[in-house]
């Protein structure tokens with residue numbers, strides 16, 4: 362082993378995952394299905410309630426565009442989010458469904474986003490486009506890991522797109538003016554270098570949100586559903602998104618708890 366690695370005790374499996382994440386800017390893993398299933402059930406239940414569907418057998422998330430109009434989609438999104446965040450069971454299931462990859466890339470003493478984001482992109486709905494951006498351009502800490510889960514199979518324009526790390530570096534090197542462009546100009550400029558990431562329900566995408574990413578117009582025949590949530594090492598720096606507001610501590614270890622409560626003996630010399 363060379364001297365550079367002599368103080369790096371990460372296990373081989375973790376190093377392989379980390380290498381891929383660094384190289385590509387993302388990694389796809391299998392979710393722990395027993396927990397993922399509960400996440401999807403919670404979302405479906407809220408969706409059926411909103412659209413007043415009684416015969417649940419004949420409806421599914423992929424075909425949501427058949428029962429919801431473009432105008433109602435934001436109300437639906439807010440209704441579902443309000444519904445699933447009433448207690449922490451949704452968050453717990455989310456964490457456990459992705460625990461392996463979170464621990465590999467981020468650590469085991471963690472803070473978790475209090476209100477994960479829900480995306481519902483109806484076919485041909487211009488309003489569902491998420492303009493190209495990197496979260497770190499807007500005050501988000503680069504220590505965060507975004508765990509993104511599809512609730513339906515995503516192909517082609519239903520997928521999240523990302524500019525892979527090498528491409529981002531190359532394009533930034535080629536033009537220092539790149540980040541002065543508007544998001545539409547930037548998308549057109551980078552379009553040929555973007556990667557739309559195909560992913561199926563049952564898989565998890567862990568991605569680096571300091572790389573440019575977004576959603577283009579959904580040109581497929583099905584509705585896109587996904588949920589995204591940030592995790593970060595509890596003791597890593599916080600930028601605009603604060604602990605106790607945006608992030609909640611979820612796995613505070615015993616030594617941290619004891620350390621926070623520690624009082625030095627009085628009159629100690």
Ligand SMILES: [Fe+2]
Nearest residue numbers: 494495496570
């Ligand atoms: Fe983002």
